[in-house]
Amino acid sequence: MAGFDDNEDVNFPTKFKFFTQTLLWNVGTYYEFFSNARVGYNSFSSFAFGQLKDSFPTSAPVFYRTIKYRMFPLETFFRLKPNIELNFTLTPIWGRGKITLETKPASGSGGWTITDDWNVLFNSFDDDDPLDQVASDNNMKSDWIGYSGMIGIRYYFRPWMGLDFKAGFLNNGYNKEKWRFQGKRVMGPDLTIDDLPIFSLKLVYALR
Amino acid sequence: MKRLVTFFLLWSLCFGNHPQKVEGPNNPCADPILAYARKHGIKAIPIKDLIHYYRTAKKCSKAGGEEVIQQIRINEYERDFRRSKTMASWTSTYAVCVGMVMFYYFLGLFTASKPDNT
Numbered sequence: 551m552a553g554f555d556d557n558e559d560v561n562f563p564t565k566f567k568f569f570t571q572t573l574l575w576n577v578g579t580y581y582e583f584f585s586n587a588r589v590g591y592n593s594f595s596s597f598a599f600g601q602l603k604d605s606f607p608t609s610a611p612v613f614y615r616t617i618k619y620r621m622f623p624l625e626t627f628f629r630l631k632p633n634i635e636l637n638f639t640l641t642p643i644w645g646r647g648k649i650t651l652e653t654k655p656a657s658g659s660g661g662w663t664i665t666d667d668w669n670v671l672f673n674s675f676d677d678d679d680p681l682d683q684v685a686s687d688n689n690m691k692s693d694w695i696g697y698s699g700m701i702g703i704r705y706y707f708r709p710w711m712g713l714d715f716k717a718g719f720l721n722n723g724y725n726k727e728k729w730r731f732q733g734k735r736v737m738g739p740d741l742t743i744d745d746l747p748i749f750s751l752k753l754v755y756a757l758r
Numbered sequence: 759m760k761r762l763v764t765f766f767l768l769w770s771l772c773f774g775n776h777p778q779k780v781e782g783p784n785n786p787c788a789d790p791i792l793a794y795a796r797k798h799g800i801k802a803i804p805i806k807d808l809i810h811y812y813r814t815a816k817k818c819s820k821a822g823g824e825e826v827i828q829q830i831r832i833n834e835y836e837r838d839f840r841r842s843k844t845m846a847s848w849t850s851t852y853a854v855c856v857g858m859v860m861f862y863y864f865l866g867l868f869t870a871s872k873p874d875n876t
Binding site: 627699709 | 799800801802805831834835836838839841842843844845846847849850852853855856857859860863864867
């Protein structure tokens, strides 16, 4: 995530990088519509937050960043043994990135405004088209599509509960020029998320 | 009359019988929920009855019915295994497609060179 980690203008929080970038929280639900197939919804999320004191000394805004990979997987599987399953997943991805700045209105003698704060952030992402004013909505968003393929193994330690390990790839069509802020196109951070290997570990609970 | 009614009310409040506790079956392994789980599987138990099932299964295990609980699990493993031990219909083709997509993806990732933008 070069747009955050190597940003020269804004010092983004990178203290717990493993938890905020490498590790994604995974939640999902599946419906088994056939004896060997299931369909569902799965969401991998990465969160980061922190106060940007150094780069915005006047307002010291709080920064939140979320990246979500929403998946709609179609999975087929078979059981090697009564308690071991092999599964094969292909899924489209609807990815969404969201950056929020909780910033303050003008304070001090400098006359620094919310608009200035946002312009500093956009400039740090190489956006050279500053905004004149901003509304009260305070986040920038980007959506993209992608696809993913995974092969996994699941061990059932109870008939209704198991551990599922998957390995595969994420291919995202992310474009840093396609962020939106209050209806205007703005530049977003450089993110190298187009070709990512992915390893997923899930605790599975089954109901019928 | 009013005093009489008040007297009986107070009497019943002070000396009324406690509601008798209905005792469950002496043998927790004879609980109908275990029979249901044995027949249809634990996954088929309605969500609202799951806690009751887990408690009953624990009590049954403590009362020496470990094998009963074990048998319920084995039955369910076997039932699931019978249903999905082989891939049916289009699912095997799909699995092969997933394998091929992954193979070519990683092949491209490690062997392809990116075009030079300069």
